[in-house]
Amino acid sequence: MSRYCDVTGAGPGFGNNVPWSKKKTRRRWNVNLQTKRYFLPGEGRHVRLRVSTKGIKIIDRDGIEAVVQRLRKEGKKV
Template sequence: MSSVCQVTGRKPGYGKRVSHSHKRTSRRWDPNIQSRRYWLPSEGRWIRLRVSAKGIKTIDKRGIEAVVAQLRAEGVRV
């Protein structure tokens, strides 16, 4: 499953791991993705979102209804 936040769109970052001998190998920084259930009062049902820690803070600040409305405007099926 892809590690992309449904709210913020955060994706893994790519770069190089540098050893003591300065040999470089590829690595990636994964975002802190959590699978969370949220209650939608307007529809009377639970929805499940894959969100990053930053996405959870965004939902706490703006509210789940506003975030779901924005996701639907972008064409995401929720």
Template sequence: MSRRCQLTGRQPGFGKSVSHSHVRTNRRWDPNVQTRRYWLPTEGRYLRLKLSTRAIKVVDRDGIEAVVARLRARGERI
């Protein structure tokens, strides 16, 4: 499963873990991506999106119709 938000584009960050002895190993910081299902009343169907928790707040604030219009304007297939 791709750990990428469909709305904000958030994806994993990469870096190093540094131990007490200062040995550096690779690690990654995954965004908190959730699969959410929204009802699209204009199309009469449910829509399944993979969104970060910040993007879920954007959908709550702006509404699913505005978010879908923004995604389609960007050229993303929904």
């Protein structure tokens, strides 16, 4: 399972670790993903989403119905 947010599409960032000696090694910054279960009142069922903390705030702001509708419009299965 890849580390991408279902709502925002945010993925890991890549870069270098640079210590005091300036010897660079590759590293990655993972997204803060949470597995959340939301209830869809229009369909009478729950959906499970892997969302970042920013995605949780977007769902709180817009509502789960609007977010699921947007995901389906993009062609994602929910």
